[in-house]
Amino acid sequence: MKISLLATHLFNEPVMLSEGKFDTLMNVYLSRSGVEIDMSGVVNKGESATFITPRGSAIIPVSGTLTHRPTGLNAMSGACSYSGIDAKLDEALANPNVSTIILxxxxxGGMVAGAFDQAERIYAARKEKQIIAIVNEAAYSAAFLMASAAHKIIVPRTGGVGSIGVIxxxxxxxxxxxxxxxxxTPVFAGEKKTxxxxxxPLSDEAHERLxxxxxxxxxxxxxxxxxxxxxxxxxxxxxxAGLYVGAKAVEIGLADEVNSAKAALAALLPRSVQSNKRIGRRAKAITLNH
Known part of the structure; x- marks a missing residue:
């Protein structure tokens, strides 16, 4: 599979990514343009699983670049798809033992395509169950759109939110x-096709439309x-489209509470479970470290 697949998500269409992440992906593409990537040994293991705590909270991991649908790139890079998040949300909503959903x-951030519909689903789900977004440690652009749909956003002192912009x-x-x-030499029909x-070069008219x-x-x-x-x-x-960290994010209204992700997640587990090393390691692997 060519790295040019990445280009379909980066060029000539709006994306909701922090500027730094966008530049990183651009540099990856430009440095590898035309290079073939051997995908034969890549196994798409799917995206990170939902973890259900003994207190009835479903923890849905949201990490990496957000895409509309899963692709081979998700398996390689740890990206996350809106459709995958939707499936986990449906599972949590249908589970009678789940009262709180943790993002x-x-x-x-990531693609515009699919982002708004997915965020609206989270916002609508607030009528059914409590939804809390824990920033662990970044929720920028499309990821912040998702977080903003929750009842509450918790951000650590060094965690960042914002980048509410499009590029x-x-x-x-x-x-x-x-x-x-x-x-x-392009051979085409339709004035705007190229x-x-x-x-x-990008014409003035094409620039205006973009x-x-x-x-x-x-x-x-x-x-x-x-x-x-x-x-x-x-x-x-x-x-x-600025980036806001910790207490500053709360001050301007983009978050509700300053707390570490680890402490916020640990509060969901009873002490008896926290003392169990086997379960503790599992919870940590799934939720505390991306």
Missing amino acids: DINSH AQHVDRSEANAKAGIKV DLSPNQ QSSVNESYELFVDTVARFRGMETQLIKDTQ
């Missing part, structure tokens, strides 16, 4: 192609977070 989040990039390979002696082709798409996703993002958090939309816009 154990460590993610810098898209177009890569122009035309000069590199020319230097390499490569000439690409608007976002990497083999030509910017419009980003703006639409951004407006939906800030409006949705404001509704979930019970805040004015302008207050969300005033964050300017």
Whole structure:
């Protein structure tokens, strides 16, 4: 499988990722462009399982880059899909022994596709069961959208939330192609078909259309977070997609409590279970360390 599969999630469409994570993924793609990755030895073991505590809490791990559906890249990178989270949410909602759903989040965000529908499902599920988001230790962009749908957001002193923004990039390979002696001749129908082709510079009209798409996703993002958090939309816009850590996140309304992820999760387990090393190791492996 080509690393170019990654490009379908990065270029020419809006994504909700922290700027630092976006740059990292961009660098991975640009450094490996055209390189074949041997997937024959990769086994897709699925995404991290839900852990049910003896006190009736379902802990759903949310880690890595968020994608619409599972792919081979999820198996390699530890990414997490919205459809996978939906399945775990359905399982927890259907379990009569579960009264609280914990979102154990460590993610810098991901794709716009699927993000809003998934967050709305979490928000709707609040009518059925208590939902708490524990930042462990990052909930940025699309991951924060998910966290904002919960009743409560707990953030550690060093944990970060925010990056309520949308970004898209177009890569122009035309000069590199020319230097390499490569000439690409598109044969197409439909005036806008090659608007976002990497083999030509981005025209003013194409740039305007891509910017419009980003703006639409951004407006939906800030409006949705404001509704979930019970805040004015302008207050969300005033964050300017900034990153907020610990107490500062609580101060501006993007989180509700400062506490370590370990302490918040441990509070869900009775002391008798915490003293059991075998179960304790299992809980730690699944929930405390991503």
